[in-house]
Amino acid sequence: MNELTPKQIVRELNYFVVGQRDAKRAVAIALRNRWRRQQVAEYMRDEIVPNNIILIGSTGVGKTEIARRLANLANAPFMKVEASKFTEVGYVGRDVESIIRDLMDIAVNMVRSKKEEEVIQQAEKLAKEKLLDLLFPVRKQINRKKTPEAEERYHRNRKRLEDKLKKGNFEDRPVELDIPGDSMAQMQVFGPFGMEEIGTNLKDMLSNIMPGQKKRRKLKVKDARKILTDIEAHNLIDQDEVIRMAKESVENNGIVFLDEIDKIAGSNKGVGPDISREGVQRDLLPIIEGSSVPTKYGIVKTDHILFIAAGAFHSSTPSDMIPELQGRFPIRVEMKKLSTNDFIKILTHPKSALIKQYQALLKAEGVVLNFEKTAIRAIAQIATEVNNKTENIGARRLHTIMTTLLDDYLYEQTGKKKQNIVITKNVVKEKLADIANDQDLSRYIL
Ligand SMILES: Nc1ncnc2c1ncn2[C@@H]1O[C@H](COP(=O)(O)OP(=O)(O)OP(=O)(O)O)[C@@H](O)[C@H]1O
Ligand SMILES: [Mg+2]
Numbered sequence: 001m002n003e004l005t006p007k008q009i010v011r012e013l014n015y016f017v018v019g020q021r022d023a024k025r026a027v028a029i030a031l032r033n034r035w036r037r038q039q040v041a042e043y044m045r046d047e048i049v050p051n052n053i054i055l056i057g058s059t060g061v062g063k064t065e066i067a068r069r070l071a072n073l074a075n076a077p078f079m080k081v082e083a084s085k086f087t088e089v090g091y092v093g094r095d096v097e098s099i100i101r102d103l104m105d106i107a108v109n110m111v112r113s114k115k116e117e118e119v120i121q122q123a124e125k126l127a128k129e130k131l132l133d134l135l136f137p138v139r140k141q142i143n144r145k146k147t148p149e150a151e152e153r154y155h156r157n158r159k160r161l162e163d164k165l166k167k168g169n170f171e172d173r174p175v176e177l178d179i180p181g182d183s184m185a186q187m188q189v190f191g192p193f194g195m196e197e198i199g200t201n202l203k204d205m206l207s208n209i210m211p212g213q214k215k216r217r218k219l220k221v222k223d224a225r226k227i228l229t230d231i232e233a234h235n236l237i238d239q240d241e242v243i244r245m246a247k248e249s250v251e252n253n254g255i256v257f258l259d260e261i262d263k264i265a266g267s268n269k270g271v272g273p274d275i276s277r278e279g280v281q282r283d284l285l286p287i288i289e290g291s292s293v294p295t296k297y298g299i300v301k302t303d304h305i306l307f308i309a310a311g312a313f314h315s316s317t318p319s320d321m322i323p324e325l326q327g328r329f330p331i332r333v334e335m336k337k338l339s340t341n342d343f344i345k346i347l348t349h350p351k352s353a354l355i356k357q358y359q360a361l362l363k364a365e366g367v368v369l370n371f372e373k374t375a376i377r378a379i380a381q382i383a384t385e386v387n388n389k390t391e392n393i394g395a396r397r398l399h400t401i402m403t404t405l406l407d408d409y410l411y412e413q414t415g416k417k418k419q420n421i422v423i424t425k426n427v428v429k430e431k432l433a434d435i436a437n438d439q440d441l442s443r444y445i446l
Contacts, residue, residue: 006032009073016069017062018345019336026053026333027070030306034076034253037304049303052288052328054261054318055310057335060394063310067257070308076253077107077246083309084263086280096283100293103254104300107246112237119236120229126236127228128165131221134175136161171222178214179227243297254305258284262311266320281322288328338394343380346395354402365415374425379405382428382436382446390443400446405431 004012009028010021017024030053037048055063064080071078081099116123136158164170219227264277264284287293290303309329311318318326338346347355355371362369383397403410405428409421435441 003035004032004073009070012073013066013069016350017065018349019338019342020057020062020066023055023057023062023066023333023335026055026331027066027308030308030331031070031074031255034306038252046303049290050306051331052307053309053331053333054329055308055333055335056313056318057310058312058314058337058392058394060392060396061335061338062395063335064259067259067308067310070255071257074253074255076255077103077110077250078255078257079103079106080257080259082260082263083258083280083284084260086283087264087277096280096287097293099256100250100287100300100302100305101295103256103305104246104250104295104297107250107254108242108297111242111246111249115237115242116233119233123229123233123236126232127225128162130177130228130232131175131225132158132161132165134177134224135165135170135173135221165221171220173221174218175221175224176216176218177224177228178216180214180231247297247300250305251301252304254302256305256307258307258309260311261309261321262313262316264321265311265313265318266316278322281325285322285324285328288325337392340377340380340384343383343395343398344376347376347379347398354398358402358406362409362413362421365413366418367409367413367415368420369409369423370420371423372425375423375428378425378428379432382432386436386442386446389439390446397446401432404435404445 006025006028009031010024013024013028030051033048033051037045040048055066057063067080071080079099079102081102086096264280266277287302287305288307290301292299292301294300307329318329318332347353355376359369379398379401383401386401387393387397405423408431413419413421432446435445
C-alpha cells in the first residue's frame, strides 16, 4: 500500500482524523517520499535523507491519532515510542537503541506473517497428514506386508479417517507430539519490569542453550493442529530470507514516531529523579542522523528511517532542543486548536466516533440510542466552553463529557426492557449545564 499517493493517504486519514490538514499533508508527503526514493538511481538514493517531521500542538488535538492511523496505512515497520520514557526512573540507562531493535522485531514479525500467509495452505495440509499419522500410527505389520491389497486397504482406511477428521469427529482426542525447543523459546519470557532487554536476551539464551531440543506433550487434536501447522509453516519459510527482507524494510521504509518529544526538550537544571533530558537528546542524535545499531538479527543502519516527532510544547519550544537535533527535523507542522465544529465532526464522523461507540455499547443491551443534531452541537459547545474555562485538553474533553452525559443510561440499561433513547438538546442541558457552569465542579467532573 506504499503506492498510495499523498492525496489518497490524506483521504484515508480523513476517515479518522478531523481537521489538521497541514499535519496530514506533511505525513502523507513524507510517506510517499519513501516510495519515490526507491525509484531513484542508486547513487542518489543514498543521498536522499528523510525529511523528519515535528508535529506541534497542544494536548488532545490528534497528534497520536494521526500516528496511529498512519501506522495502519504505511505498509511499513512502524513504531511509536514516548521519548519521555527514556528519562524515567527505572529506565536509567535504557538505551535508545532499543527503539531500533524493537522496530526490527516488528519488521521480522510483519515479514514472517506475510510469508506464513503464503504457505499456510500447504502447512495445513502437511499438518493434517501429521495428525493422521499421530492418530493412527502405521502398524509395522502392515508395512512389512507390502502387498498391493494391503496398500490399497491402508489408503482406503486413511481416506476414511481423513474424512472423519475433517468432519471434526476427533477434535477432543488426545495425541502426543514432540514440540521443538525453538517454538518453546518463542513463548514469552518476561523480564523484570522495565527491563525488556533482559527478557529478550534470556529468550535468545534459552534458544541457544537448547537448540533443537524437543519436548513431548499430550494435546487434544484441535490444539495439536495449531501447533503442527505453526511448525510446518516455520519449516516452509526461509528464515534467513525473512530476516533479510525485514532488515531491508526497516532500513528503507521504517518509521519511528517519537511522541512526547517536548518532554525531553530544554535542560532540567533542577535536581530530580529524571535523568538528563539533554542526555536523551544526545543519545537520540546518532540514531536519527544515521548510525549502525546491532540487533539480534545483525546490524541495522538507521540512515533512512523516517522520524516523526510530536509534542505539545507547552513549556518549551522546538528551539529548546539541542541545535543538532533541531536540524534533524526540518519540517515543523503546527496542529490547529479544535473548534466547536471540529468537535461535532469528531463526535459523529470518524469510523468509530464516540457517539457510534456508545450506540454500539448500548445496542448490546438492546437499546437504540439516538442524538438529535442540536444535542450534538450542544455537547460540542460545552466541550469548547469547559476547555476555555479550565484546562484545554482538546478532544479528550468529549470523552469526559460523554461519560457524564450518558452515565445514568449506562448504569440503568441492562437489557431487561428494550427501548429507544433520544438525547435532545434539553437532555444535554439538564445533565450538563449545572456542572459546566460551575468552574470548580467541571474541573473535577468534566
Ligand atoms: N483531530 C482529531 N480527529 C479525531 N479525533 C481526535 C482528533 N484529535 C483528538 N481526537 C480524539 O481525542 C483523543 C486524544 O487524541 P490524541 O491521542 O491524538 O491526542 P494528542 O494530540 O496525542 O495529545 P497528547 O499531547 O496529550 O499526547 C483520541 O482518542 C482521539 O479520538
Ligand atoms: Mg499523544
